[in-house]
Amino acid sequence: MATGFVLSWIDYLVMIIYFVFVLGIGWALKRFMKDANAFLEAGRAMPAWVAGLAFISTNLGALEVMGMTGSGTKYGMLTTHFYWVGAIPAMVFLAMFMMPFYYGSKARSVPEYLKLRYDEKTRGLNAILFAVMTILASGISMYALAILMEKVLGWNFHLSLVLSAAIVLAYTYLGGLSSAIYNEVLQFFIIVIGLLPIVILSLRDLGGWSGLEHQLAPIVTAKGYAADSWTTMWKYTGSTKTNPLGVEWYGIFAGLGFVLSFGYWCTNFLIVQRAMSAKSSTAARNTPLIGALPKMFIPFLIIVPGIAALVLMNTPGKGFALPLNEAGQPIYDYTIIMLLKQYLPAGVLGLGITALLASFMSGMAGNVSAFNTVWTYDIYQSYIRPVTGDKLADGRHYLRMGRYATIFGVLVSIAAAYLASLFGNIMDFLQTIFSMINAPLFAVIFLGMFWKRTTGHAAFTGLLAGFLLALLHHGLTFPHGADTLVKGGWIMKLHEYPVEMAQNFWTAIFAFSTATIVTIGLSFMTRKIKTDDELKGLVYSLTPKLVEENVPWYKRSWTLATIVLVIAMLLTILFW
Amino acid sequence: MGLDIKLPIGLMFSILGLLLTIFGFFTIGDQEIYKRSLGININLWSGLLMLIFGSVMLFFAFRTARTKKENPE
Numbered sequence: 052m053a054t055g056f057v058l059s060w061i062d063y064l065v066m067i068i069y070f071v072f073v074l075g076i077g078w079a080l081k082r083f084m085k086d087a088n089a090f091l092e093a094g095r096a097m098p099a100w101v102a103g104l105a106f107i108s109t110n111l112g113a114l115e116v117m118g119m120t121g122s123g124t125k126y127g128m129l130t131t132h133f134y135w136v137g138a139i140p141a142m143v144f145l146a147m148f149m150m151p152f153y154y155g156s157k158a159r160s161v162p163e164y165l166k167l168r169y170d171e172k173t174r175g176l177n178a179i180l181f182a183v184m185t186i187l188a189s190g191i192s193m194y195a196l197a198i199l200m201e202k203v204l205g206w207n208f209h210l211s212l213v214l215s216a217a218i219v220l221a222y223t224y225l226g227g228l229s230s231a232i233y234n235e236v237l238q239f240f241i242i243v244i245g246l247l248p249i250v251i252l253s254l255r256d257l258g259g260w261s262g263l264e265h266q267l268a269p270i271v272t273a274k275g276y277a278a279d280s281w282t283t284m285w286k287y288t289g290s291t292k293t294n295p296l297g298v299e300w301y302g303i304f305a306g307l308g309f310v311l312s313f314g315y316w317c318t319n320f321l322i323v324q325r326a327m328s329a330k331s332s333t334a335a336r337n338t339p340l341i342g343a344l345p346k347m348f349i350p351f352l353i354i355v356p357g358i359a360a361l362v363l364m365n366t367p368g369k370g371f372a373l374p375l376n377e378a379g380q381p382i383y384d385y386t387i388i389m390l391l392k393q394y395l396p397a398g399v400l401g402l403g404i405t406a407l408l409a410s411f412m413s414g415m416a417g418n419v420s421a422f423n424t425v426w427t428y429d430i431y432q433s434y435i436r437p438v439t440g441d442k443l444a445d446g447r448h449y450l451r452m453g454r455y456a457t458i459f460g461v462l463v464s465i466a467a468a469y470l471a472s473l474f475g476n477i478m479d480f481l482q483t484i485f486s487m488i489n490a491p492l493f494a495v496i497f498l499g500m501f502w503k504r505t506t507g508h509a510a511f512t513g514l515l516a517g518f519l520l521a522l523l524h525h526g527l528t529f530p531h532g533a534d535t536l537v538k539g540g541w542i543m544k545l546h547e548y549p550v551e552m553a554q555n556f557w558t559a560i561f562a563f564s565t566a567t568i569v570t571i572g573l574s575f576m577t578r579k580i581k582t583d584d585e586l587k588g589l590v591y592s593l594t595p596k597l598v599e600e601n602v603p604w605y606k607r608s609w610t611l612a613t614i615v616l617v618i619a620m621l622l623t624i625l626f627w
Numbered sequence: 628m629g630l631d632i633k634l635p636i637g638l639m640f641s642i643l644g645l646l647l648t649i650f651g652f653f654t655i656g657d658q659e660i661y662k663r664s665l666g667i668n669i670n671l672w673s674g675l676l677m678l679i680f681g682s683v684m685l686f687f688a689f690r691t692a693r694t695k696k697e698n699p700e
Binding site: 061064065068069072075076079080082083101229233236237240244247248252255256393394395396397398399402 | 629
């Protein structure tokens, strides 16, 4: 099954126009980059709607778009758990309870919040793990883009890699975080408009949603599931055997809906950085809420076409098929590519390909801009060259360092991409390992924000214990059908999970629980060093509540949060 | 941060929308395109949608600029 496209002049013209604007934004912002605050924190001047769309666009990388469309084909509407229960409660919690502390404490990064709330060693551990994780993620994203360009457009792998890195480097070097955020907003709109024709055409081809359900039933029952198991979310989660995801409701609710999603959305600096760039405390609170609105509807853009693809590939007359891997299994990650090929003629095809390129670049630029902030503030400024007291000179010095860190970050990402091309499994493994810090990190930050008794020694030990237990759990368990130790069981094969997702959910649950128990236990056994005065603005009970005075009720954060939660509940009931 | 993002978004989508609309207009009757996109001139409709979106963004960008000019603080 050929995956290649033949692009025409208009497709290339669409791509060129898009990249001219991407680089133009970086160029236009260059003159405003006068110090480190402007470069690394966007001057804390972003309107809420811009920060909100960037907040969601950072998460809308190509690995997400391609992976989730493929998951739509494999698991149906169950994939939507990642967008509703696996995102919305966490985003509302971040907005209403955590942003006031992140933003109000004047911390410039999540690791710096840990320093202010706890101590230097807790910050150092988080900063170093985060810096390595972002570079790995950026490199893997770069590698995936180059592979895609090679297979789909026939472009040279090395040229694609260097070209994509050069574009990301150019606009992040010129305009810093502002440029990354502005381009993420641009990318958000191009992704939506570029992929919208696929949704419309695939549903039209199958006779709308009811036609899709009708044609899906015999395909799904042949797989041994209920006829509507691909178009419902919770109905068949009573057992791991009755739904294609292979995870029961408790694993989804506690593993994904609580630990994994709160760990990702509330503590991952790559995401939180967008909200921290907002122009006021209210704007910072509204950022995740504004992001939550489009987030809830993204499944209709990328998961529904994935479900349609399952019908198309099982309907002989449609001429739709996915490429096969060496084992003869469909490569589900290519679903969106094959849908582009199926429906889009020259013109909108260029738009669709541009949307994919944009999503790759938003993922890369997000990682690079988060890396340069953590490197400059949490590693370089803390351990190598502390502030001198001359604010103006310091601002310029750290601006220079931020720019060097951007170049360094992109170069190391390129190296990581080449490593991924040589040792793909090892890179996946490393990324899995480093992402295990999210769940225990959430436990430590949550306890720090809502329990003033939590101590620095306890937090550091809890963070480390949760991380090590996650490693241990991964080393002792493996998913069914795993043919490589990268998937787990590299210490010994003690327990088998039905699917990899269940293993991930339970790894997070164990890591979070361990970090929580260790942190609480040790807090009672160690002396509280920080005074209540020092913790003001960092702990919920010691901080005056933010009152939105002179703000009409319909503009208040609580109103927006209520609207978001009501829409999420209605959508969940609709697809129960 | 000095630059109103609505301006480049509006400009880019207006240009791309205009490009696709013109291309769609010139490919009316092209059976290959109609066959692939199920009888819809998808370029024309996508182009018009982008043109409308781009124009709305430009309208808001100019309105913001005018408000700032009249009321700098």
